[in-house]
Each structure stands twice: as C-alpha cells, then as structure tokens.
Amino acid sequence: MLNIGGLKDGIVLDHIQAGKSMDIYKYLKLDKLDCQVAIIKNARSNKMGRKDILKIEGGLDVVNLDVLGYIDCNITVNIIKDEKIVEKKVVRLPQKLTNIIKCKNPRCITSIEQELPHVFFLADEEKQVYRCAYCEEKYK
C-alpha cells in the first residue's frame, strides 16, 4: 500500500474513474498551481475495483465543479479543513459549459471568430450529449 501524507486544508477528489485523473489534472489546469497536488492512480476500491484520487492543497476556488461534472459526474468532492472532511460536494452534469471544450465544426462561427467563448449546452442528459450554442453541432 502506497502512503501519501494527509491533507490539512484542501480538496480530495475521490471515486475518479481509474485512468481519468490526468484528464482532470489537465482540465483543472493544476500544473499552473504552486500548491501540492497528489495524483493517486489505480487505488483499490471496494465500490469501483480501481479508482483514481486527486489531493489538492488549497481552497475550493481551484476546482471548477462544471469541469468535473463533464468529465465524470460520479466523482466525490471532499472539502478538508484541519484534516477533517467538513463538506461533500455533489458533482452534476452541467447544463452549460463555457470554454471547457471547443467546437470542431469547421462551418461554425467560432472557427473564424477567435474571441468568441466556446459555449455548449446539455442537449440530452441521458446520453450526455452536448451541443454547441452557436451551430448546435453535437460535441464528439
């Protein structure tokens, strides 16, 4: 068993689907932060078999819950204060995504007007389909 030091104040992202932690690391831009980040891959889990965990030192402001919801809405977000879990946040599939994914439709207005925000809305919750707010193309 690998031992990683406890977190005094920060966030633990638990129940990440095994192998997805680096995606989250990238989307949350954790490489840009100066704080300590622990990435635990393929940890044993009774519920999931294997899971990834991310431990991030600092406040909740470093974590965009919409991004987490988009990547994996089964993630548990634990807020740690004085080494204790003080709050658990539920992650949901966000209704709207802004500047998280980019429209790939070459006929979309965002392909020529670079300053436009890339906005997607949740078109089908069951199938987790997002469509571009401008051209309505499905994100693949």
Add this chain to the structure above:
Amino acid sequence: MRHLLSPLDFSVDELDRLMDLASDIELHPKKYSDACKGKKLATLFYEPSTRTRLSFEAAMLNLGGSVLGFSSADSSSAAKGESVSDTIRVLSCYADICAMRHPKEGAPMVAAMKSGIPVINAGDGGHQHPTQTLTDLLTIRSLKGRLDGMTVGLCGDLKFGRTVHSLIEALVRYSGIRFVLISPEELRIPSYIRENVLDAKQIPYEEVRDLETAMPSLDILYMTRVQKERFFNEEEYIRMKDCYILDKAKLKTAKPDMNILHPLPRVNEISVEVDDDPRAAYFPQAQYGVYIRMALILTLLDIAV
C-alpha cells in the same frame, strides 16, 4: 427586443398571429403601405443570395420603409477582418432592423447577442433558414386552410436539405401530420431527425425510394434540389442529382387538390411542363415569402397597423 434565429423561436400561437397578419397583408396591401415609413432594414449578406435578399427588400419597400446593406462579404468590412459583433454594433446605429445571411453557422446568434436592433436569420450555412420555414407554413396554410391533418411528402435531398429538417420540426407541432420521406438511400433524413423529432413525438412516417408509389396519398409534395455545394465528391453529386424529376406523367395519380412546393431555385427536379398545372404552388410560395417577411418585420419592430 426579439430576434428570429430559429423557426421554433415562435410558439404555435405566435406563429398563428404572424400568419394571420401575413394573410391580412395579402388581402389589404394598401393598409400597410406606409407602416414602416422612416424605418430602415439592413440586409447583411455575407454570401450571395438573390431570392432571400430581394424578398426581404421587397417586404420592407412594400411597407414604405427603406433598405441598405451589402450582398457579399467582399464588399463589406468583413473583408478587412471585422467581426460580426463589431459590424452589428455599428449597423445598430444605422438601421432599425436587420436580416443577416452568413456562411458560418451561428453567426446571426452572435450578432443578436451584441445587437441593438432585431436580427433576422436569413440563413446561416447548413444550420437554419427560419424565414423559409415560415414561408412554407404560410403557403400550406393559405392553400389548404389548415396546418393539421395532412400527409406531407418530402422528396429529394433529405439529408443535407435544411429547409426539409426545419419544416418537419415546425409541422410536428400540429396534430394529424403524417410524413412520406422520399429519397435515395444516400440522401435519407438524418437519424437525429428520425429519432429526436419523429420517433420521439410518435409522428407517423414512412421512408420510400419511389415517388410514384407515394404520390396518391399526398396532400403536399415538397420537392427539393440536390445541392451541389453540399457534396465533396462531384461524381456522387452527378449520380444523385437526377434521382427524382417531377413531370406531368408522374402527377397523373396525384390528388386533384395536392400542392407542389419547392424552396427554389430548382434545377431540373421539376419539369417546366408542371409549371402550368394548377397544383404547382412554388411561384405563389415566393409571393407568400414576401407577405410573411412583411408580417415579421412589423412584429419584430412592434408596429401595429
């Protein structure tokens, strides 16, 4: 302030009111001849279009207003690299309402977000062309006296034809509509229309390859052009373009009160010998296009006559 970006922007009740107004304009054109006096329509056409642009201009002129604008991106500030957002902000200072056609999908929406005047989407790439759908609905309602309880045949390019997709989405809001989708295998209606619109709302439809077999059951036959610009492969276009040619012989089994619609321009999918048939409605359809655009301009400018 309201815009028209998609055919479904108006509720069925709002559409009814819009079409009532268009029908009143048809009956009493003089009553509306000064309704937009002193108002200006800007036509921002980033790609060429004869029919739609002139239809908008005719609509505004019929209402006593004036028009200004450009008819290609080359003759606009877009050629200098100006964004749609900047162009519309400037145009908002010059005109009271605008109609925009743009090759990029979603451009009219971007304009609407920054605009100080109502924006009408006059076609954005393969995405939406709401005033064509409004024209189609008004034509059907004017000729049939209703928009419910009929069998509508859609023939030709059902895959790339945005007018067909929009018309289906608009018609499924009325009761008793049945569709016959007539196309070659390669140009079938996209699965998202079949699944998300037709199946989801339990609308009866059948997909057939043969126009003649479908003909006797139809109340409306909506013909479409196989559009060259939608094909990447010239060979495939040539193979598809003459799939369905409507002529007098094929019309023999059609109902005497069936109406033939076409968004125009046609190439050869409707033989010219059909033009004199009383069921041919594609030229009157262009006239209805002017009436509905007049009604739309009045509605978006909130002008009551």
